[in-house]
Every structure is written in C-alpha cells, then in structure tokens.
Amino acid sequence: MTSTHTTSGASGGARALRAKHRRSALRTAAFLSPWLIGFAVFFAYPLLSTVYFSFTKYDGFRPPVFNGLDNWSYVFTDYPLFWPAMRNTLWLVVVMVSCRVVFGLGVGLLITKIKTGAGIFRTLFYLPYLAPPVAATLAFVFLLNPGTGPVNVILDAVGLPTPGWFTDAGWSKPALTALAVWGVGDLMVIFMAALLDVPREQYEAAELDGAGAWARFRHITLPNISPIILFAVVTGVIQAMQYYTQPLVAGKVASGVIGGSGQQFEPGYPDKSTLTLPQVVYNVGFQRFDYGAACVVALVLFALSMAFTALLMRRRGGLIGAGE
Amino acid sequence: MPRTGRLTAAATLLAAISVLATACTGQGGNTAADDPGKDVTLNFWHGWSAPSEIKAIEENIARFEKAHPNIKVQVTGNMTDDKINQALRAGGDKAPDVVASFTTDSVGKFCNSRAFADLNPLLKKSGIDKEKVFPKTLLEYTQFNGNQCTLPLLNDAYGLVYNKTAFAAAGITEPPRTWSQFTEVAQKLTKTSGDSYEQVGLMPTYHGYETTPMRLAAQWSPTYFGADGKSNLAKDPAFAKMLTAQKDLVDKLGGYEKLERFRNTFGDEWSAEHPFHTGKVAMQVDGEWRPSMAKEAGVPFEIGTAPLPVPDDQAADYGKGYLSGTIMGIASGSAKQNASWELVKYMTTDTEAVVAFANAIHNVPSTLAALESPDLQVTPESKTFLDIARHPKSGTTPAQADGGTYQLTFQDFAYAVEKGAVADIPAGLAKVDQQIDTDIAKAK
Numbered sequence: 001m002t003s004t005h006t007t008s009g010a011s012g013g014a015r016a017l018r019a020k021h022r023r024s025a026l027r028t029a030a031f032l033s034p035w036l037i038g039f040a041v042f043f044a045y046p047l048l049s050t051v052y053f054s055f056t057k058y059d060g061f062r063p064p065v066f067n068g069l070d071n072w073s074y075v076f077t078d079y080p081l082f083w084p085a086m087r088n089t090l091w092l093v094v095v096m097v098s099c100r101v102v103f104g105l106g107v108g109l110l111i112t113k114i115k116t117g118a119g120i121f122r123t124l125f126y127l128p129y130l131a132p133p134v135a136a137t138l139a140f141v142f143l144l145n146p147g148t149g150p151v152n153v154i155l156d157a158v159g160l161p162t163p164g165w166f167t168d169a170g171w172s173k174p175a176l177t178a179l180a181v182w183g184v185g186d187l188m189v190i191f192m193a194a195l196l197d198v199p200r201e202q203y204e205a206a207e208l209d210g211a212g213a214w215a216r217f218r219h220i221t222l223p224n225i226s227p228i229i230l231f232a233v234v235t236g237v238i239q240a241m242q243y244y245t246q247p248l249v250a251g252k253v254a255s256g257v258i259g260g261s262g263q264q265f266e267p268g269y270p271d272k273s274t275l276t277l278p279q280v281v282y283n284v285g286f287q288r289f290d291y292g293a294a295c296v297v298a299l300v301l302f303a304l305s306m307a308f309t310a311l312l313m314r315r316r317g318g319l320i321g322a323g324e
Numbered sequence: 325m326p327r328t329g330r331l332t333a334a335a336t337l338l339a340a341i342s343v344l345a346t347a348c349t350g351q352g353g354n355t356a357a358d359d360p361g362k363d364v365t366l367n368f369w370h371g372w373s374a375p376s377e378i379k380a381i382e383e384n385i386a387r388f389e390k391a392h393p394n395i396k397v398q399v400t401g402n403m404t405d406d407k408i409n410q411a412l413r414a415g416g417d418k419a420p421d422v423v424a425s426f427t428t429d430s431v432g433k434f435c436n437s438r439a440f441a442d443l444n445p446l447l448k449k450s451g452i453d454k455e456k457v458f459p460k461t462l463l464e465y466t467q468f469n470g471n472q473c474t475l476p477l478l479n480d481a482y483g484l485v486y487n488k489t490a491f492a493a494a495g496i497t498e499p500p501r502t503w504s505q506f507t508e509v510a511q512k513l514t515k516t517s518g519d520s521y522e523q524v525g526l527m528p529t530y531h532g533y534e535t536t537p538m539r540l541a542a543q544w545s546p547t548y549f550g551a552d553g554k555s556n557l558a559k560d561p562a563f564a565k566m567l568t569a570q571k572d573l574v575d576k577l578g579g580y581e582k583l584e585r586f587r588n589t590f591g592d593e594w595s596a597e598h599p600f601h602t603g604k605v606a607m608q609v610d611g612e613w614r615p616s617m618a619k620e621a622g623v624p625f626e627i628g629t630a631p632l633p634v635p636d637d638q639a640a641d642y643g644k645g646y647l648s649g650t651i652m653g654i655a656s657g658s659a660k661q662n663a664s665w666e667l668v669k670y671m672t673t674d675t676e677a678v679v680a681f682a683n684a685i686h687n688v689p690s691t692l693a694a695l696e697s698p699d700l701q702v703t704p705e706s707k708t709f710l711d712i713a714r715h716p717k718s719g720t721t722p723a724q725a726d727g728g729t730y731q732l733t734f735q736d737f738a739y740a741v742e743k744g745a746v747a748d749i750p751a752g753l754a755k756v757d758q759q760i761d762t763d764i765a766k767a768k
Contacts, residue, residue, distance in 0.1 A: 060413040061437040061656075070766075078762045080733070147520070147589035164581075167588055256531045256587065266732045269531075271739070286409060288729055289433050290766065 047302075054295035064292075071292040075300075079293065084272040085280040086300075088173065092243055092276065093308065096177045097236035101229065104187030109221075111188070112195045122192070129185030137249040140179045141166055166254035169273035176247055176274065187232050194228040195221065230312065237308045241301060244282070247274035277301050360662040365396040368667065369411070369420035371650075372685070373402040380684030384677055388670045395663050405430060412439050412655050421658040422667050424477055428465045428648045429721070429728025435468035436725040436767065440653035443472045446665045457673055457691050459713070461647050461720050468723040474653035475672040476690035478682055481712040482539050482646040484632050485614045485705075489625035490523065490606040499630035501642045503543075506633040507573050513606040514577055521578070521586050526607040528573045529583050530738055533593045535609045537738035538731055541566045542646035542719045543634050548730070549722065555760035557734060558753040565635065567741045567749055580743050596621035612709035616686045629708040631715075645712035647720045649690060688713045726767035730760040 029036075054071055056064035075082050111121050128136065143149050144165035152162040163171040202220045211219070222229075248267055255269035267283060268275030277297060285294025358364070372381055378401055385397045400420070405427045411419045423440075434440045447454055454463060454472065462476040486499055494513050500506040506526075513525030530537055544562035549555060557563045574580050590604065591597020594617075600608040601621040608614060615627050631643045652672055654664040670677055678694040681687075683701045688709055694700065695714060702710065712718055724730050737746070737756045746752045 059433075059437040061439045074762075074766050078759075078766070080736075080759060145588050147585050147587075164585070167584060254588070256533060256590065256593070266736065286406060288726065288767070289409075289437055293766075 050295045050298055050302075053291055054299055056292050058291040059289040060291055061289075067292065071290075071296045075293050075296045079284065081266075081268065081272065081275060081280050081283065082297065084268065085275040085277045088247075088273065088275055089241065089243070089277045089304075091173055092176070093237055093240040095173070096180050096243075097233060097240050099177050099181050100184050100187060100236055101232050103181045104184045104232065105191050105225075105229070107184065107188045108191030108195055109217075112192055122188075125188050126185035128183045131183065133245040134249050136183060137179060137246045138253060140175065140182070141250055141253045144175055144178075166250050166274075167270055169271040172250070172270060172273040176243075176250065179246060179250075187236075190228060190232065191225065194225040198224040234309055234312055237312070238305060241305050241308075242278055243276045244278040247276050248279055250274055277304075358660050358662045360666050361394060362663075363394045363396075364660055364663045365398055366422055366660060366664055366667055367398050367400065367418070367420045368422045368424075369400045369403045369408055370424040371401070371403050371405075371426050377685050380681055383684070384671060384681050387677060387680075388667060391670070392666055395666060397667060409439075412657065415655075415657040419655060419657065421655055421660050421664045422652065423655065424650055424652045424671075426650055427728075428651055428723075429731060431466055431474050431651055431727075432468045432723035432725050433727035433767070434653065435471040435473035435723065438473075438656050440473035441656045441658075441661055443475060443654070443665070443668070444470075446661075446669075447472065450665075450669060452669070452673060457693070459647075459690075459692060459695075461718055462649065462690055465648060465720045465723055466651050468725065474651040475668060477650045477652040477672050478678070478685070479647060479649040479688040479690040479713050480611045480613075481688050481709040481718070482534060482542075482609060482611055482632065483708055483712050484607055484630045485600060485610045485618070486607045486628045486630065487600070487603065487625050488628040490603070491628070499628060500633045502636045502639055503569050503633050504636050507569075507576060510573065510607065511576055516578070519582070520589075521582075521604075523603060524577060524583070524586065524605050526573075526577070526609070527583065527587055527590075527599065527605050528570060528577055529580065529587060529742055530570075530735065531584070532587060532605075532609070533598075534611060537566070537570075537735050538721050539609055539632075539646045540570055543632050543638075543644070545638070545641070545644070545717055545719060549724075553764075555730065555757040555764075557760070558750055558757050563734075563753055564749045567738060569635070570738075571742055571744070574742050612688050612706055613686050615703075615705035627705060629705045631708065631712055641717050643711060644715045644717040644719070647713060647718050649687070724764060724767075726763045729763050729767070733759050733763065 053064060055066060055068060057067045057070070058064035107125050111118055111125070114121060131139070143151050146152055146162060146164045146167055149165070151165075155162050165171050165175045198221060202224075203216055206216050206220055251267055251269035251274040252265055255265065267279045277300070281294050281297045281301070284290050284297060368385070370381060372378060381399065381401070385399055389395065389397060403423075405425055408420065408423055408425060409430075412423070435442075454475075458466075458476055459479075462479060463472075466472065466474045466476050484499060490513055491497075491499075491509075494509075496509055496512060500509045510525030510528070513523065515522040527533075527535060529535065541563060544566045546562035546566070547556050547560050550559065574583060577583060586604075590599040591602065598617070598621070599605045600610070600614065601618050601623050603623075603625070609632060615629055618627055631645055634642050634644065652668050654661050654668060658664055671681070672678070673691060675691065675693045675697055676699070678689050678691050679697045679699045682689040682694065683699075686706065688706075689695050689697070689700060695710065700710075721728070721731055733756055737752055740746050741749060741752070
C-alpha cells in the first residue's frame, strides 16, 4: 500500500510538472505568435509557394500546371540570361562587397583620427548614402559618360586612358562598384562607432610595448571590430544578391533604348554585363510571363545566399577574436 | 545544437529568406455577360503622358461618353506595360477593363495567356469584318493563332527623316532610295572632328534610338517564321544580308567603338536635345512623330522625309517600311466586357474618332477608311509615313507566344555582329533559330 501511495504521488508530481511545462510552452508560443504569424504569412508561405510554382507552368493568368523539372532544365541549360547574371552577381558579391568594406573601414579610420573638421568630413561621406538609388545612378552615368562626362575629360587632360564605363562590358561592373563605394556612408558610420568603442588602454599598452601603427591596427583594432566587419560582409552580400535598381537604370540609360512601340529593352547592357539575378527574376517572371522559371531563379538566389551566409558564419571564428 | 550552430542556422535562414522576395500569385479571368445599355463605369488605362496627348485622349473619351450616356470612363494615363501586366494579373475592381498599350510585342503573350479577351465574337456580333476595316499588316501584330485579343489603335510607320539643309550643303539633291546610295550619302554627310564627329550622316548602330535590327530588316521583307512555325532566320537570306549591310555601314562611318562613343553624347530621344534636332546626325531612322517634334524643338534647318532605302536588288519595292503601333484590348477578367467593347469599338473602328485622334497626336491612322478620310490632316512630311502605311509590302514583326522575346534574341545577335564579334553570320543565325524555337516551345 505504501508503495502504491508512493507511485501515485510520483505520478501526480509528473503530471503537475508536465502541466507546468505545457503552460510554459503555451505562454512562450503566445509571446512568439506575432512573429510566428508574420513568419508563416510573409516568409514560409511565399517560400513554399515558390518551390511549388517552380515545378509548374504558370503565367499568372491561367491556373498552374505541373511540368516536372522543365523549368529547372530550361533555366540551367537553355535560358541565355541565367549564367551571365549568375557570373555578374558573384562578381559583385566578391568585388563590390570587398571594396565597400575596405573603403568604409578606411574612411571610418581616417575620420576618427581627424582632430578638426571631422563633422564636415563625416557629413560629406554620409550624404551620398542618402541619395535615392535612381538619382545616384543617373548622376554616375552622367559623370562617367565616355563622350561628355567630366571624369573622362579630367582623365584625358592628365593623359590617362578614358574608359567606356557603363558602355563597355569590361568597365561596367567596376563603374557599378565605384557607385556602391561612393554611397558607403552607412558602413562608415557603423565602423566609426565600432572604432570609437575599442578600449583606449589597449592602444596605450601596445604603444608602451613599442607597437607601430600597423601592429596596433592588426592586433588591437581588427580583433575588436571583427564582429562589425562580419556584419558588414554579411549584409553586403545580401545587398549584392538583391542588386537590381542601379544596374538596371545604368544599363537602360547608357543603352539609349527607351522602348517605344515595337521596341523592347532587355536588361544587361552592354553585352549582359550589368545583368543580375534579381533582374532575371523580374525579366523572366513579369516580362516573359514565365513564373515557373522565375521561381527557379529565385530559389537559386535563395540557396546562394544561404550558402554564402553559412560560409561566413562558419568562418567567423577567424574574424572574431578568441575572446568572443 | 551548440550556440554557434543555432546562430549560424538562424542567421542563414533569415538572410536567405530576406533575399527571396518573389511571391508567385495571380488569378484567372472569366467572360462576362453584362448589359452594355445599363449604367456602368469603365476603367481605361493607357500609356500616353504628354499634355497634348492627354488632351487628345480626353477629347476622344468625351465624344464617346456623349454618344454613350450610360457609360462613364475613368481614364488613367502614363501607365507602363509592367504596371498594366500586374494589374491584369491581380484583377479586382481597381484593375483596368480596357487597356491601350504601345508594346505590340506583348500581344502574343497577352493572347497566349488569355490575359485579354478574344474580340472575334464581339466583332462578329457587331457585324464588323476586320479584314475590311484594318490593314492586313496591323491585323498580323494584333492577334495570335486566330485569337484577336487586341485591335490596332493608331499606327506607327518608320521611315527616314533628314536634314535638307545638310543635304544641300553636301550637294545631295534627293534622299537615297537604295542601300548603296544610303551608304554613300551617309558617308558624304559625315564630318569628323578629331577622333570624334561634328556630324554623322546617320547613327547606324542598333542603339541609335529607332535604328533597331527589326526596323532595318523590314526593308529586306523577311519571313521570321516558316510554315511549320519554326524560326526562319538562317533559312531566309534577308537576315544575313541586312546584318552584313548594316555592319558594312558601321565600318564605313568610322567603326563601332568610335560611333558608340559619339552616340553617348546624344540627348534623350524624346527631348529637344535629340541628336537630329541638334544637328549631330543628318539622317534619322524614325517614326511619323519626328518631323513635328523637330519643329516643336525649333530646329534651324529644313526637314525632309522619305521611306527608308531598300536593298539594291529590291529597288522596285521602294516605299515600304516597318509598321507597328498602339494596341487596345479588353481584360479577360473584366465583368464589363460588353460595355468595354463599346469603347474599344468606338476608339478603334469609328472613322471620325480615329482621324481626330491621329490628327491630334500626329500618328498614322489604323483603319483603311481613316487613311482615306478627307478630314485627315496631311502635311508633306506626314504624307511619306501615310504612304509607307499604305504600301502593300510594308511589314511588321509577327506576334508570338513568347511576346517579343524572339526579337530580343535576334537583336542580341545583331549587337554582336555590329561589334564584329561574329565570324560566321549564317552559323550564328542557326543558333539564334534554335534559341528562339526553345523559348517559344517553353512559352507555349
């Protein structure tokens, strides 16, 4: 009898514990529900829909019809814009992101060192970031116009070669990179905040040990701001993956094709060199009415961004100091 | 899962999802059986934006509303094709019932996807024989596979606009009629300045505004698709001949790179800074609107117009040209299709309406009756374009299931040819054919 009582008591305790856990889980779910609903409606549903539509023939007007791997095979083997867009996007991810981070950090470092007039320089470097992307791109197309642009006029005056910039397939991506670097004000501000947060006493101790400027930067500044560098790289990669407006506007304006009756503009001028994956998603989905193929490209973009972010997060051990 | 792993997974997923911004949604349409005699308000979207054009369309709508007091028309202008496409997909009360678009190339997609209603039954019900109302070429680009999902609303004819004063200065007495004369005249009119130009006879590159491969190819009377529906670019020698002739012209006028650099000094096509207005080019491949735009810009020279030259072996066909234009259709998702038809019928087939609209915006009328109407305002410049529109051998680019994608594929190849990046044009055209057939099969 005693043992029965003991078992019954233990069972009752377990039930109470389970009920407590259930209440706790429900409470947690209740607090999480706004995010969960948002995630389900705005992220999970579109994601699953995209996967579903990638296996269908769907033009947005008629109901989708299952067509197996047709869209996947078309995008990878027959769609002529996919691989150029992929190459350009990867180029921008590597080169443009690197340039933005290096330049943003460099400007941040310089401005934190300036004793007088730092506010003016800070404003000057931050202002371009506020320019709307279309206006900034139009300004760059004007500045870098190979025929009349002031940049080539100056280059010519000092005896340097004058590139074709947005009209030359070899120079169009560097021109886009220059545009991205010009608008680096957001990164500059973030880096400045991180740099000012580095403990002064570490620099003082290093100086006492005879460390030079490079050694101080390498062994004190970099380890302290490495989480911020990681943040800048990850957000930069995502931005580069979503790069749409600037290359589209630059290509369209530089090509001179506006598109009237019986006249079409295909993005990527010149020679598909400014074509990016988001432009391809728009082109194939909304201009060619092929949602299925557009969903395939969107999923490729999704997988790429996952891969890049996972790689960077795994490597963060090398970027973030041992103390992190 | 360790903390690092969880963080990596969460950050990765969120970052990736933030990139995936495409949500694929949409809905189909249905045919309405509304009574066009009842009070109704129609949504009409169009792309015109200039004040004179807006005024012209409002006047046209006012005349329609006077004749149909039960139908009110809510007009929305300055609509791009992309916005129109989205609204047609979304449907609903705010979506357009009637649409006018400049992009004839989209007709194949609109018909193939059933975005626009087939107008054949409505034409039949109204007793309209479309073959007797519209020129054959215009019917070609407004239907696909027998589905007349749009009708022509004004026509654009392409010819040559030239600077008579520059012609006189170069001792040229009349516009060129054949391609070899054209090349010769273009060279005579070209004046270099250092490593650039003071004036080019013609900007021959395909980015020279309206100088597209399709416009030029029309002079060779090409056949884009064979009887079997397959792309015909390699089989029809017209394409290779046109590409070769254009490349030769590019080379004779200074080469691709030099010309493209000069092209980058040009102003906007629709502004007073157009290079024809500023005297940077002496001849322009253009539509019927250019002479009046040049006059409005106050050009200090005399303007002449002529058909585009033809290949030397087709001299007898001089006078033909490329045709396209504005199209008008009814959204298949509209519940007011019969009332919408009243508007479309009025704007596209009523001679008085078509003539008044053509006069107001200096376009070529799109019906056979309007082309012959005594009310049509004809100037010496516009007569050239009216004649091109009437010419039996004037051509267009046919509607296809993939819209204008096949043209873009051809255009892309033409860009490579003019740059000198193609060694074997026929072999290249065979590859273009393959790509076009693949794209069309995918679209179908």
